Amino acid sequence: MSGHIAKLSHQVFFWLKNPDSAEDLEQLLAGIRSLSAIETVRGMHVGVPAATEQRPVIDNSYSASELLFFDSIEDQNTYQNHPLHEQFIAEYSHLWSKVMVFDSISRATENEFGL
Numbered sequence: 001m002s003g004h005i006a007k008l009s010h011q012v013f014f015w016l017k018n019p020d021s022a023e024d025l026e027q028l029l030a031g032i033r034s035l036s037a038i039e040t041v042r043g044m045h046v047g048v049p050a051a052t053e054q055r056p057v058i059d060n061s062y063s064a065s066e067l068l069f070f071d072s073i074e075d076q077n078t079y080q081n082h083p084l085h086e087q088f089i090a091e092y093s094h095l096w097s098k099v100m101v102f103d104s105i106s107r108a109t110e111n112e113f114g115l
Contacts, residue, residue, distance in 0.1 A: 006042040006069030007106045008076050015098040016063040024095050025063060031092040032066045038082045040075035041068050062100075073105065 018024050029046055036044045045067040049060035070076040079085055 005106065006071055008070040008073060009104050010066075010068040010070065010076055010079075011102040011104075012066045012068075013062040013100045014064045014096045015061070016095055017097045018095075019063050028064050028092055028095050031088050032064065035066070035068070035079075035085060035088055038079050038084050040070055040078045040082075042071055042075075043069035063096075076103070 014028060016024050016028065025048070029048075032046050033044075035041065045065075047065050047067075049062060049065075052058065052060075068079070070079065
C-alpha cells in the first residue's frame, strides 16, 4: 500500500425523517458534499446503503453516510467549529431524525503502511 493515509476518520450516518423522500435524500447528499470545501478535510466518501448480502452484523437502516479523513484531532476540531459545518447543521438538520458518529484514529506505525 502506498500514498498518504489520513490518521483520523470521521464516519457519520444519517437517518432521514422521511426515508422514502428522494428529494430529501438529494438535498442531504448535496449538503454533505459541500463540507469538502473545509480546508482540513483530506478526503471524503459520501454514500447510501450498499445492496450487499444481508448478514446479522450489517445495519443498513440509515439513509446516507459520510466518511471524512483528517490528519489530526486538531484538524477534525477545526472542521467541527468551521462556519461551513455549522451552516450545514443549521440548513439540513430538519431533514434527519437521527445521526450517529464514529471517529477513529490510526494506531498503525508508518512501517505498516509502507510509507
